[in-house]
Amino acid sequence: MRRPFVQGMLDGVPIALGYLSVSFGFGILAVRLGLPVLAAVGISFTNLTSAGQAAGVEIIAAAGTLLEMALTQFVINLRYALMGFSLSQKLDATFTTPRRLLVSFGITDEIYAVAISQPGLLTATYMMGLIVTPVLGWSLGTFLGAAAGELLPTAVSNAMGLVLYGMFIAIIIPPARKDRRVLFVVALAAACSVVFRYLLPMVSGGFAVILSALAASLAGAWLFPIEEEAMT
Amino acid sequence: MTLFAYIAVMAVVTYLVRMLPFTLFRRQIRSRFIRGLLYYLPYAVLSAMTIPAIFYATGNVVTATVGTLVALMLAYFRLPLIVVALAAACSALLTGFLL
Structure with missing residues (x-):
């Protein structure tokens, strides 16, 4: 049997590949709105969320207030609070408070979907593994999109707009079918x-x-x- | 207002929204109603985010609709996320070339 951390990292690979293409699109968007490449990568590394980040760079570009930014992030990301409640019902005894503080950073739609569909209780090391690979994919994809995205033809970058929603459909449909x-x-x-x-x-x-x-x-x-x- | 302040607000608000319920909540929820709510909500959020926004995601309703139908079909047969x-x-890209 594989160690839980390694198993988590492996389970995170499909998520990371999906994130690579989605965050590529975010990188393109951020640079188009006038942000430096480093800021785009910094946002991805510290936020790890598609819809919230897209709304955030729009607010930065429009020179909105910090209050507007805080409210927007709160509303758009409120679903993570509910996913956190839901996951809190499935944690085993290895989840000490420091580990909860660390793992909560990585609650996303896709990580939640994979974690909640695991049989039995979740261990902290498995969750850390499951988060590491997607964080790397999300940050790397943002860097590539921000640094090289302008080289892509418009037809391709338009079509990339579907990647995020395609991933949502892939999460929703199998449980809805069952x-x-x-x-x-x-x-x-x-x-x-x-x-x-x-x-x-x-x-x-x-x-x-x-x-x-x-x-x-x-x-x-x-x-x-x-x-x-x-x-x- | 500096770029750094914007990014810090984004990161802190997003982290707190994730961290507070996950870290502070320790009880098992007994209510079947609340359990149902927590079970259904993530799927409902993703569904509401996707429909109808997906039809405008490529800037062309026809290519986006073709992409949506392909995604629905492949997801029905449980193909991997990626x-x-x-x-x-x-x-959607290929449809765009054909139009």
């Missing part, structure tokens, strides 16, 4: 999001996502509550 |  309750929640969240986009355009994108997701998962939790064994 | 993601981008 579990009809997840399918219901996912379809309802998408429907709410469409309603916000076309019928309630005054609600900003970040809030529309949070409200749609909350409405759909509240409905799911009310109609189909989860028994104890399902989450561990 | 395969689904890159196939979506490649099929």
Whole structure:
């Protein structure tokens, strides 16, 4: 049997490869908005989040206030708080407070999805391994995109815009196929999001996502509550 | 306002949002309703982020729709994350050349 840290690093390789292409797109965006290459890499290394970073560099480019920056990051990244709650139910005794402080840095959509789908409880060393490879992929991809992205043809960089969403679809669909309750929640969240986009355009994108997701998962939790064994 | 201040605010807010619940919360949640909420929410967030934004991700609704359909099909057959993601981008790129 492999050591947990090494197993985590290996499980992180597909995530890192996905991040490499997504963060390449972020690097291109940051430089286009006038940020230096080093700042783009610094943001990726300290934030490790796609949607929050994309919104953040837009605010920097528009010379927004620090309060606006803080509020935007809070709303867009609020889902990580809920993923943290969810993961906190699945930690084994090796998770001391310093280790929790360290591992919490690496809670992302994809790392959460891989971790939560592991059988049994999670060890701290496995989680550290699972985080290391994606952090490297995310930072390296940002550097490559920021330093060399302008060399790409427009058709290619436009198509790269789909990589992030393609990855989201790959996370959502398999559990939705297996579990009809997840399918219901996912379809309802998408429907709410469409309603916000076309019928309630005054609600900003970040809030529309949070409200749609909350409405759909509240409905799911009310109609189909989860028994104890399902989450561990 | 310096670039450094912006980046520091981004990093600190994002870290606190991740760290506080994960580090401070130690009890097992007994409520079946709350367990359900926590179980469904991440999928709901990703779904709401993806639909309908994915159709505008390439700047052309037709190429984006082709990429979305390819991603849905490959994800249904449980192909790895990276395969689904890159196939979506490649099929959108190829569609763009055909148009």
